[in-house]
Amino acid sequence: MTERLKQFREIGKKVVAVCRNYKGLTAAQGIPNPKTPSLFAKPTTAYITEGQSIRIPEGCNLLYHEVELGVVINQNCSNVAVSDVDDYIGGFVLALDMTAKDFHNEAKANSRPWFLSKGFDTSCPVSDFIKKEKVPNYQDVRLWLKVDGVIKQDDSTSDMIFSVPEVISYISKYITLEEGDVVLTGTPDGQGPVTEGQIMEAGLADIVSMKFSVAK
Ligand SMILES: CC(=O)CC(=O)C(=O)O
Numbered sequence: 001m002t003e004r005l006k007q008f009r010e011i012g013k014k015v016v017a018v019c020r021n022y023k024g025l026t027a028a029q030g031i032p033n034p035k036t037p038s039l040f041a042k043p044t045t046a047y048i049t050e051g052q053s054i055r056i057p058e059g060c061n062l063l064y065h066e067v068e069l070g071v072v073i074n075q076n077c078s079n080v081a082v083s084d085v086d087d088y089i090g091g092f093v094l095a096l097d098m099t100a101k102d103f104h105n106e107a108k109a110n111s112r113p114w115f116l117s118k119g120f121d122t123s124c125p126v127s128d129f130i131k132k133e134k135v136p137n138y139q140d141v142r143l144w145l146k147v148d149g150v151i152k153q154d155d156s157t158s159d160m161i162f163s164v165p166e167v168i169s170y171i172s173k174y175i176t177l178e179e180g181d182v183v184l185t186g187t188p189d190g191q192g193p194v195t196e197g198q199i200m201e202a203g204l205a206d207i208v209s210m211k212f213s214v215a216k
């Protein structure tokens, strides 16, 4: 692994995210499973690490948590076959795709882009870098999140609609992924609101856990 990859947060490479990628989530929402991965992006300024707080964006009255597996890319990745994707995975992070849900709902209702609702400063808290060897079965690993000690999200990555290799291969047909980029692979069912003063604790099985507080 190169020094650049170890330091991916300092380099601040792009975040490409998939939405509605868990069967449990689409079932709970009563919507059909997407036919292809549905993508959006976050700016590098969205990243924070433990010790920093999530800041509720001005005017937002409904902030949602989404716990997700983030995949860290280890080299330029363009037009990669599903069967070759493992060669491009440098490791993982546990991530929160924080969403200003009221901004998001309003943008959707008015057929406007929802970049702001997903891309505001502090909207992408991430754990320390997790070495690839620590998650040998990344296609079946438990993701969980508690708010003030109460479990809200708890599922396995095996519930994904499009697997990690399928997601990365699909993205790479259209967008070149670069070393240090992070792919957020979607959130399981149970995403929901958090308010000022609340503490979220999230984990990837017993491999890593992290805590973030919510501030005004
Ligand atoms: C539209 C969403 O907030 C869905 C999303 O990001 C997801 O992970 O699912």
Ligand SMILES: [Mg+2]
Pocket (backbone or CB within 6 Å): 017, 018, 019, 066, 068, 097, 184, 186, 187
């Ligand atoms: Mg998400």
